[in-house]
Amino acid sequence: RHQSARSAALFADNIPPAVYDSLVQTVRSNLGEMHRYMELRKKILGLDELHMYDIYVPLAEDVKWVIPFPEAVAMLKNGVAVMGDSYVEILSRGLDSRWVDLYERKGKTGGAYCDSIYGVHPFLLLNYQDNLDSAFTLAHEMGHALHFYFSSQEQPFIYSHPAIFTAEVASTVHESLLMEHLLQTTSDRERKIYLINYYLEIFRGTLFRQTMFAEFEKIIHEKAENGEALTSHFLKEAYRELNTAYHGEGMVVDAEIDMEWARIPHFYDAFYVYKYATGLSAAVSLVRQILTKGKPAVDGYLSFLKKGGSDYPLNLLQEAGVDMASPQPVQDAINRFSGLLDEMEGLI
Ligand SMILES: [Zn+2]
Structure with missing residues (x-):
């Protein structure tokens, strides 16, 4: 009890x-x-x-801060560069090999989401708009994606999915790294x-x-x-x-x-x-x-x-x-x- x-x-x-x-x-x-x-x-x-x-x-x-997707990707890569080359390489590979359903289209659900299929790779749903909010959403969901990617690589199926308590740490680490990078490099x-x-x-x-x-x-x-x-x-x-x-x-x-x-x-x-x-x-x-x-x-x-x-x-x-x-x-x-x-x- x-x-x-x-x-x-x-x-x-x-x-x-x-x-x-x-x-x-x-x-x-x-x-x-x-x-x-x-x-x-x-x-x-x-x-x-x-x-x-x-x-x-x-x-x-x-x-007015217009951030087209390639620019958001560049920002994020710079933000997480501190994690090392192989981390950035996995992130780039995911973005280049269709992990992400990026833009809005008719009939698509709203919001943003990341989930992973064990033995395949993570998938991301975004509704990217060319602004800072979307750049942070990309960072957030890619934080989940890298977490899922590494845990699927290293863990058996039953241990591969992190609890929410820790999953949201990985996504927020990405957002914070992006934010600290932008604060460092923005002079305007x-x-x-x-x-x-x-x-x-x-x-x-x-x-x-x-x-x-x-x-x-x-x-x-x-x-x-x-x-x-x-x-x-x-x-x-x-x-x-x-x-x-x-x-x-x-x-x-x-x-x-x-x-x-x-x-x-x-x-x-x-x-x-x-x-x-x-x-x-x-x-x-x-x-x-x-x-x-x-x-x-x-x-x-x-x-x-x-x-x-x-x-x-x-x-x-x-x-x-x-x-x-x-x-x-x-x-x-x-x-x-x-x-x-x-x-x-x-x-x-
Ligand atoms: Zn999340």
Whole structure:
């Protein structure tokens, strides 16, 4: 018998509840950085009052940045060059040998996806448009593709498919490598603001917001487990308190936000969203190590890809160089977020 709904949900990936608590605690103790972002937003947008809907307004002037597919491929290859020649060679081979269904056409499904057929190779569905979003989607899905490629090469069928917990680390490592490369090589001020805005929003949406969701889930499940009723009044109040704590004094939390939880489909798949936050943290931490330590970190990461689903996610990540039971990866991610805020402050 599980002690709570949460430990039942974490059981499949063998994740100790302490990992979940450590995520919440580390994000909580760094909420000042999120508040700083909100204050910066308010300043850049020139507002007297910042409301929740102002979060979604771009901080850069409308940047026209057309990125045709060959250019996105070149960017990605440069971004992942640090992984070594044979890695880049496999990536090129995949892109040159029809792994990808690239453009929109009539009757084709939307979105983007990667899956792999054991013994064949990975396949990607994209709907590429010539912009930065699509370039990042390409990076993301190729991250999955390389993961699947290596794990299929090295593992028997039953261990070849990684768990979501680790699969989304590989895709996010690719996105982060591309982003760090673009930040390094972009000198145009508007484009740089655009990139930093893009990356800050990833941290806000994936690390801070999903951790806030994770806290909300924990609170409401505990309430139900204590035999108390989940009234709409309680749900609204709990959600409001979290939003106020996470966004800080600079944010006017309007009454409408109290009901936002009702439209978050993930709450019906309990204790799932924390994986977005741990996944981003692990990826940012790995990228920091890859870019600062070079070969030893790259080797650790490649062996993580090759292990596929042959061990529990935390063991695999530990071998790659991130210990999710410690606050370090989440702290690494928050430190990167702070660095971006500094850079943005310097640019405006
Ligand atoms: Zn993905």
